[in-house]
Amino acid sequence: MFTAQEYARPATLAEAYALNQRRGNTIIGGGGWLRMGRQRFHTLIDLSGLGLDNIKEEDGRFTLGAMVTLRQMELDRGLAGAFGPLFVDMAKHIVGIQFRNRATLGGSLAARFGFSDVLTCLLALDCEVELAGAGTVPLPRYAQMPYDRDVLARVILHKNGRRAAYESTLITHTDIPVLTCAASALGDSLRVVIGARPGRASALDGLSLADGPERAAQAAREYFSFGSNMRASAQYRRHLAGVLAARAVRRLQEVNP
Amino acid sequence: MNITVTINGTRHTGEVLPDLPLLDFLRGQGCLSVKRGCETSNCGLCTVWLDGAPVLSCGVLAVQADGRAITTLEGLQEEAAQFGAFLADEGGEQCGFCAPGLIMTVLAMARELDDPGEDEIRAYLAGNLCRCSGYQSQLRAIQKYLAWRKEER
Numbered sequence A: 001m002f003t004a005q006e007y008a009r010p011a012t013l014a015e016a017y018a019l020n021q022r023r024g025n026t027i028i029g030g031g032g033w034l035r036m037g038r039q040r041f042h043t044l045i046d047l048s049g050l051g052l053d054n055i056k057e058e059d060g061r062f063t064l065g066a067m068v069t070l071r072q073m074e075l076d077r078g079l080a081g082a083f084g085p086l087f088v089d090m091a092k093h094i095v096g097i098q099f100r101n102r103a104t105l106g107g108s109l110a111a112r113f114g115f116s117d118v119l120t121c122l123l124a125l126d127c128e129v130e131l132a133g134a135g136t137v138p139l140p141r142y143a144q145m146p147y148d149r150d151v152l153a154r155v156i157l158h159k160n161g162r163r164a165a166y167e168s169t170l171i172t173h174t175d176i177p178v179l180t181c182a183a184s185a186l187g188d189s190l191r192v193v194i195g196a197r198p199g200r201a202s203a204l205d206g207l208s209l210a211d212g213p214e215r216a217a218q219a220a221r222e223y224f225s226f227g228s229n230m231r232a233s234a235q236y237r238r239h240l241a242g243v244l245a246a247r248a249v250r251r252l253q254e255v256n257p
Numbered sequence B: 001m002n003i004t005v006t007i008n009g010t011r012h013t014g015e016v017l018p019d020l021p022l023l024d025f026l027r028g029q030g031c032l033s034v035k036r037g038c039e040t041s042n043c044g045l046c047t048v049w050l051d052g053a054p055v056l057s058c059g060v061l062a063v064q065a066d067g068r069a070i071t072t073l074e075g076l077q078e079e080a081a082q083f084g085a086f087l088a089d090e091g092g093e094q095c096g097f098c099a100p101g102l103i104m105t106v107l108a109m110a111r112e113l114d115d116p117g118e119d120e121i122r123a124y125l126a127g128n129l130c131r132c133s134g135y136q137s138q139l140r141a142i143q144k145y146l147a148w149r150k151e152e153r
């Protein structure tokens, strides 16, 4: 468990950003991940007073505040209407509903975990993140950026007709995933995202949905790099990448053959 | 820092350190049903409700609960006893260690989901680990409790 001397609930995003520039201070979302560490913080900066806890749908896009919980994403009717079971499939293995009632979208993306179901899933869609300092940045770029002291305020998710399916493999039901995979299609243009490689998720664009699941599986095995850790070997992950990519593509084809 | 929370319907004001887990705060207020298990958000034992939604009190800070309503097992005695009877009848409680968290989650589910099927029950309770029961007896107890509850309404 971490320690902290002060707690602040700023009234504006600018104030939160300014506070976060001080070394030793930290943003706290749900706090679920922070509490696993033993860091010594000066001030915890809680974003819960900024109205960043809702999902809005307008002008062909969803805007999700950083404090939206994973459970909100699972249950949101607008997201389900646009993306079917995608966000349920993304979140259902993350610890349990009590945890997902607190874990935030902002914390999940800002931490940029290699194993992140959330990052894998959102990379399959067309998203930008709104940062308090750096402004609007496409998610694929944010995913590769080094950690800095910026504050993630919102995620913009374009509702452009892209459909996606999510797959993952776990050793036990609520464990961290061995491999994550999302496939998405806009028309015939197919994208495959693989995460928990165990490195950060990344995307392969420019495939064709019409080429079918086996071609996508082969591309996933060949394009991505894989590593070994306590959960699986690189070789096993490479094999799984093909299996999960094929499954996800099959699901995309079933919905819209 | 000074916080005001409502615990089981009663307002409490107290001075807390910014890094005090809600779990410790609640136990300090006499809510000894709130148990410490893994302390790493994995077991579900420390489940309480925050504004009616089940959360892990080991992973929430007391300061984050400021201005909000907390419910613990102490505030749900009657319902807990009703469900507990089904748990006992089905042999769903062996060492009993997981029971406080399980009961809090089941009672939250009974409010949130309308007539959940087996898969929905399993998904809702995935975060409540039990080392003894193998979950089947718990599942039977939950299904029978929900059916009884429906008839009672």
Ligand SMILES: Cc1cc2nc3c(=O)[nH]c(=O)nc-3n(C[C@H](O)[C@H](O)[C@H](O)COP(=O)(O)OP(=O)(O)OC[C@H]3O[C@@H](n4cnc5c(N)ncnc54)[C@H](O)[C@@H]3O)c2cc1C
Binding pocket: A026, A027, A028, A029, A030, A031, A032, A033, A034, A035, A036, A047, A066, A093, A094, A095, A102, A103, A104, A105, A106, A107, A108, A109, A110, A111, A115, A116, A117, A118, A150, A151, A152, A153, A174, A175, A176, A177, B040, B041, B042
């Ligand atoms: C036991 C356990 C198991 C998990 N299993 C999974 C899993 O299987 N799959 C998965 O995808 N995830 C998993 N996670 C991660 C989890 O889903 C959340 O992503 C994680 O807890 C972060 O969300 P949070 O709101 O709790 O963030 P916090 O713990 O509050 O913050 C995490 C980090 O992000 C920073 N941060 C938070 N919000 C912002 C913001 N708005 N702007 C800038 N920085 C910010 C914090 O300073 C901190 O460094 C697991 C976590 C735990 C503790």
Ligand code: FES
Binding pocket: B035, B036, B037, B038, B039, B040, B041, B042, B043, B044, B045, B046, B047, B056, B057, B058, B059
């Ligand atoms: S003690 Fe909180 S989840 Fe185990």
Ligand code: FES
Binding pocket: B092, B093, B094, B095, B096, B097, B098, B099, B129, B130, B131, B132, B133
């Ligand atoms: S009955 Fe022993 S842990 Fe559940």
